[in-house]
Amino acid sequence: MKYYKIAAKLLSPIMIQENRQSNNPKSLSYIPGSTLRGALAMHYLRSIGSSNDEVFNALFVSGSIKYPNLYPSNEQELIVSKILPLTAVSCKNVDGFQRDADEDKIGHGVNDSLVDKLTKRLDQNASVPTCKKCNQSLKAFSGFWSNSVKNPRKIETVLLFTRHTGIDRNTGTVAPNIFFTNQVIADLQKVPIKENKDDDKEYYTQQFNGCTYLSEEQHALLQNLSAKTIFLGRNRSRGLGEVELSIQATEETSFDLPRWNSSLREKCKKLTNLDIPEGIYFSIGLESHAILQDTFLRPIYDVNLDFLNILPVLRVTKTQIIKGWNNAWKLAKSDDVAIAMGSVFLFKYVGNDIPGLTGYLENLKRNGIGLRTEEGFGQISVCNPFHTEMEDI
Ligand SMILES: [Zn+2]
Structure with a gap:
């Protein structure tokens, strides 16, 4: 088994609905493994083979491949971001990493409160840490981050609302009083690193990455499957959800x-x-x-x-x-x-x-x-x- 990075590059906005039915559907800000697996299985059934094939069984039924959640990244850095632990805290006033490369997201700093919680158990009188810049209390800081203690950055997806009107069935014109919105993940984001002079691009393509273990055989099967673009999420018939997948060997993180x-x-x-x-x-x-x-x-x-x-x-x-x-x-x-x-x-x-x-x-x-x-x-x-x-x- 080797460790691989699965990357999905957005070719159109995508919509991963948070709830099954809602009048005001919201999108998740990442691609769940179940959505990736479902999209690949559908792609296989439509363009390659049938559900009785051995390959289909190996890829989707046997459960031997663990399709990872894909978390937000971008084409500039291609990092695999991680979820911030629930113990992450930041200033109540101005939250964000102090060293964030994106000037708009710079805050008073982010810390971890696991040790604070542990010391509170040992000593009830232990002081509660506050923001060193403004002395305000700290609150939970959630989302995705760059997974680098030396170079911490908050990673966010841009969520957009698309609006639709209802069409009157008799007249074929806009129906009165019918108006609905959908939330989607944008396929483009503004470049956050402003000093980057070699590249004058203003926008980068939104990318989602995740890692999993695959055998040589599983890797070959998946590589064949993801040679083309696939569609995932909701509203695919309206042009949403087109992504380009790629799989590359990557280094595994270890612990001591x-x-x-x-x-x-x-x-x-x-x-x-x-x-x-x-x-x-x-x-x-x-x-x-x-x-x-x-x-x-x-x-x-x-x-x-x-x-x-x-x-x-x-x-x-x-x-x-x-x-x-x-x-x-x-x-x-x-x-x-x-x-x-x-x-x-x-x-x-x-x-x-x-x-x-x-x-x-x-x-x-x-x-x-x-x-x-x-x-x-x-x-x-x-x-x-x-x-x-x-x-x-
Ligand atoms: Zn502060």
Whole structure:
């Protein structure tokens, strides 16, 4: 298995509807793995083969390929952005990274509050950090970011509203009192880096990227499939949703448990002069929504690790209802309750088998957690440096 980046370049605006039915539909700001998988399956059935083929089975039915969520990026940088953890905080007054390359988005700085939450547990009197520039309180800072502690940037998609009037069936003219709006993701964005002189372009093409593991064979099958442009999302018959897909091998990010643990301890010591109790601390972050169930199929809101000597320390989570549409059945998928992307779990390990635990967590990171991992759910990060190294305030 190798690690690959799947990139979708927008050739037209796209609409990924948040809810199944709504008078005022809103678009998600990313492409879910289920939408990517559905669009590729439809492309296969329309232009290549049938649902009885072995190739179709290998790609879409067996569940062996995990189609990742594609998060916003642009053609200039081609980075794979990440969701900001729910522990990310910024100034209440002027939020944003201090070092953001986009002048319009520069704020008073972004910090991570995981260590603050931990120290609050150890010492009830620990002070609550505030903005160093204006002393205002800090509030949650959400969205996507460039996933680089050295060069942090907020990544946003431009959402537009398209407006339509109703047509009177008898006269063929505009019907009175019928007017509706749709929200779509724009295919172009204004270039944010103003010093970039070699290129006088004013707009760049919106791009979405995500990563997954593929075998040589799966890679070859997908490469054949995505040679052309495909259509995804809603309102395809109106020209929306055209994207060009590409797949490239990319480098995998790794983690180092003991190193992360000591950075966490250092940060805690620096902030409060307190020592965290014994144990190797590590974090698990949800990079996409995770659908977890117990043996009675009831939703659960905790990540249970099947490894000895692990104790939960704290968690910062949100829930999310997952709605979907199955194009093959022309039916709504049943709703699932998930833990929302960005949720963070902090654990501590009190055993001695660090290599064993590292292997276990690497496996978890590779395979994802919970249900519907083939649709991009349950992607995790381990020991996110954002919690220990992000100091932007
Ligand atoms: Zn401030």
